[in-house]
């Protein structure tokens with residue numbers, strides 16, 4: 001039974017959902033709701049609160065282009081500043097009042113007769129809306145490994161997405177599982193406090209030095225008073241990142257030497273940080289740079305030389321109430337288990353809710369049976385009036401804000417045309433979708449994902465079929481331009 005009717009429902013109140021809401025307002029919509037299962041906005045930056053959390057993209061680039069923040073305290077701002085920025089933007093653009101927190105969405109179904117999406121909430125309520133926009137992010141469904149015995153552990157278990165700031169780590173014997181981007185930030189911080197820290201590594205990660213510094217007050221004031229200074233600074237950070245992505249990752253076949261140079265930088269970093277050859281060897285990745293998202297830290301490698309920090313590379317066999325047993329039969333006693341095991345992308349997040357389009361097409365099932373695909377990263381045939389902001393090939397550029405703002409541009413072009421024609425639905429054509437997928441597939445062939453050696457990287461860029469269907473393999477410039485110029489005939493607008 002439908003209780004409320006909206007022009008649009010947005011799922012997710014992270015930077016993606018906030019951006020989509022701002023765009024809807026610019027288009028003249030006010031009757032929309034943002035549904036968020038957490039109790040506050042900010043997505044990634046609300047949920048993650050572990051010590052050491054910071055952006056791994058210069059903050060001048062990791063922000064909305066239309067809302068520069070002159071107050072970042074560092075080039076790589078700490079996590080809480082991002083949460084504050086999300087709050088400030090939501091308030092300034094008056095989108096907070098559209099948000100409903102502690103509201104989990106279970107699924108959405110296109111009602112062909114009514115020409116509306118029926119959105120089902122946990123608890124049984126249903127909302128209806130003309131447009132459905134999922135902004136559920138990629139890294140939003142925490143992953144807990146299914147290690148035998150994990151539930152029997154008697155000490156404290158903490159996932160990094162559910163950090164307990166009141167828990168006293170002083171003097172603890174901690175086992176930390178995972179060596180991804182989160183661990184690179186967290187391990188040096190935990191090592192300062194705990195008695196013993198054992199890091200269980202399955203896949204070594206590339207870490208390169210972090211050129212980070214405090215942004216002096218003088219520069220902050222210059223950013224605030226002379227926007228051109230801020231824009232110029234951003235221009236530099238944008239383009240350095242873009243160059244890294246395009247050359248070392250996307251055009252690996254043409255610029256292999258640059259990719260090797262990046263791997264060498266990480267090698268030198270290990271050499272300077274660690275004297276012990278065996279330890280260095282254990283921390284050396286056996287896949288090409290860029291297969292996984294690269295990380296930046298000046299302290300991660302060095303932390304493993306501390307007497308209270310141990311690196312364990314033998315696989316975990318089981319967890320017992322008081323410790324972790326590895327495949328070689330050794331047991332290490334711990335009282336605290338930290339899971340830096342990241343997120344489930346391909347099982348839980350594509351899509352994050354069940355979405356059923358025209359003629360009963362189930363998006364998750366269809367993607368798995370027909371390859372992951374979405375025109376311009378957002379539109380799928382048989383799913384009218386639907387944009388999946390975290391779709392296959394949607395992530396362009398190294399800063400996620402490139403993705404969000406590109407999608408806002410696409411919304412602008414598409415919704416204005418719908419309004420101009422006084423139409424009520426849009427749907428991407430099968431021909432346009434196939435053309436886009438073929439182009440992405442061909443372009444990916446030049447990338448490190450297919451040209452390099454990524455088999456052992458266990459990277460979330462790859463889905464279960466081994467296809468790298470997350471990143472859009474074009475320049476950010478190309479992606480942004482296409483969002484404003486794509487042929488309107490790629491959509492059926494009626």
Ligand SMILES: Cc1cc2nc3c(=O)[nH]c(=O)nc-3n(C[C@H](O)[C@H](O)[C@H](O)COP(=O)(O)OP(=O)(O)OC[C@H]3O[C@@H](n4cnc5c(N)ncnc54)[C@H](O)[C@@H]3O)c2cc1C
Nearest residue numbers: 012014015016037043044055056104105136137140399400
């Ligand atoms: C620790 C960490 C550090 C990161 N650092 C960077 C960085 O430096 N640079 C960068 O570019 N990217 C970084 N990222 C990626 C980051 O996720 C994106 O930059 C960006 O914040 C994504 O915004 P979003 O709104 O699309 O998704 P999210 O921020 O993930 O928000 C999605 C929201 O959807 C909600 N949601 C999901 N499912 C449902 C449901 N069924 N019902 C209701 N609500 C739901 C979630 O609760 C969440 O609030 C980082 C990610 C993590 C986890």
